[in-house]
Amino acid sequence: MVTNDFDQRLRDHLEGVTEPAPDVWEGISEGLERRRRKVLFRRFTVAAAAAAAVLALALLVFRGPRDGGQVEAPVQIAQTDPAPAEATQATDIAPIEEQIAALPQQAMAAVRTSRTVAPKATKVVEPVKAARQVEEEPVETTPVVTKPDVSTPTGEPKTEEPQADEPKHLLTEDDLPADYWTREEASEPSHNRTHTSQISILSNLTTVSSDGNLLYIPSASHASSQSGKGQATTDIEPISASNAPKFYVPLTFGLQVAFPLTDRFSVATGVTYSYLVSQYDILYKKVLYEGAYNQLHYVGVPVSLSYHFVQTPHLGVYASVAGAAEKCVGQRYVFGSNVASEKVKGLQWSAKAGIGVEYWFIPHMGIYFDPSLVYFFDNKQPLSIRTQQPLQASFEVGLRFKI
Amino acid sequence: MSGMRKTSTYTEEDLISGCAHGDREAQRILYERYAPVMYPVCVRYLGREDAKDILQEGFLTVFDKIGTYKGEGSFEGWMRKIFVNASLMHIRKVDVLRRTEDIDETPETGGVLEHGVLEQISSREILDLVAGLPVGLRSVFNLFVMEGYSHAEVGALLGITEQSSRSQLSRARSLLQEKIKQLYHGNK
Secondary structure (H helix, E strand, O other), rough: OOOOHHHHHHHHHOOOOOOOOOOOHHHHHHHHHHHHHHHHHHHHHHHHHHHHHHHHHHHHOOOOOOOOOOOOOOOOOOOOOOOHHHHOOOOOOOOOOHHHOOHHHHHHHHHHHHHHOOOOOOOHHHEHHHHHHHHHHOOOOOOOOOOOOOOOOOOOOOOOOOOOOOOOOOOHHOOOOOOOOOOOOOHHHOOOOOOOOOOEEEEEEEEOOOOOOOOOOOHHHHHHHHOOOOOOOOOOEEEOOOOOOOEEEEEEEEEEEEEEEEOOEEEEEEEEEEEEEEEEEEEEEEEEEEEEEEEEEEEEEEEEEEEEEEEEEOOOEEEEEEEEEEEEEEEEEEEEEEEEEEEOOOEOOOEEEEEEEEEEEEEEEEEEHHHEEEEOOOOOOOOOOHHHOOOEEEEEEEEEEOO | HHHHHHHHHHHHHHHHHHHHOOOOOHHHHHHHHHHHHHHHHHHHHHHHHHHHHHHHHHOOOOOOOOOOOHHHHHHOHHHHHHHHHHHHHHHHHHHHHEEEEEEEEEOOOOOHHHHOHHHHHHHHHHHHHHHOOOOOHHHHHHHHHHOOOHHHHHHHHHHHHHHHHHHHHHHHHHHHHHHHHHHHHOOO
């Protein structure tokens, strides 16, 4: 029998052959369900990150006039009752600037509130006493600014005072700086401020599309980046064969240090390490290898600017924008029993925006979670999830330490 | 049964469209319609033991990629390519193609097959004979004879030289002819 004839007759036998298949529908159904859940989760996370970014933007843009997080004016501090004698037996009166500095914020707020009620006050609460009253006395009376009684209960000056015949210099409205009542609250120290220099240890997960959903179109940029832009051509070239590339979830770890710029803004920088794994078809020495693994190792330096719009001793919420430059320090292909390494030139640039929440469970240590959107620019880097899906949702979690 | 009626009334276009939209019923009907066709393809490449796994994996890939089918060429042919690729991927995973014993230790026997012998053998028996070939010979035989690839293409797909592809095909033919003869004489 001639060879071609033999082949043809075998083909005729085998081409139309059918036979009952083992029932694998249950496994297929489970696999489909797993993939469906993955797709739903991915869509949800992308939507959540996008919503978070929009919310952060909205908060930044439409934030109303600041009240500075001040404690409401305690209306109870000013009493019409005469002050007890011992309260007036103060030691030497401090200079006015010290009095102002020592004046508790609540008391000053109360004085300020009182001023609006009774614009031309005749008496002023002695600051120290006012502060004590705030702490101790729940008061129901209408706020009225009262003039402290500078004398003893009997009205006689104390003889042991060196200058008992002169009136004591107590804090009055006239002593306050001219701009005191119009001064911006922001310039006052915030008792709730948690915004200090920090060091962070972070890890990062990024969402990827499901296996096979991305169609890879080979481009010159990938090949040229691996060959070093005109240097000796590489032995390995990704090709578009019958299998779509698969991308595994990228992992990032890092260390960052943050410094406050103002009471609301901070800047952070540090170093990160990212590990990316992909699987796609390659040509190696002109031979096709399907499903080769590509491993990329990136070291990067991110710089971020954050705006802290919620700051309490335990909780912080902020919005951030960031940029990063990453250098691929290692690229490795694994296919069959072969392993090949290649150098990668250039930097991977990216931009990021998102919001973050931090929780300080002890004064100097906290955890944080930063969902964000990251965009990886086309910088002629090797094929990876970053080149195929430049816009990604990123979820960074980590520990923060105040330093 | 309503399921049976549905199976018979769905057109191929309906099934493709349903599967592309994730309709589980359409997916099940497509599976039932094509599993008996695709299973022998997997058996030809992998033998009966591994074919079941690849049948499942292949259908998952089909449902994943069915949205990319543009109606060019036959749908069955498009599906078969997926199953062939899945089978080759599996073979590559275990890296059996790099074992040279397939080539070196397979004696070239064969000889001329008498006229009419092949007609006495059933398709299922031939399928089992092909599935029983050493993996390297089986892969080359399937790609060259059944899928119509050239030796250069077979070499590229399997990571072997063109000459090696020719050599393995020759050995595969010889081995098959020998086994067919034995089967024929055994059946007589």
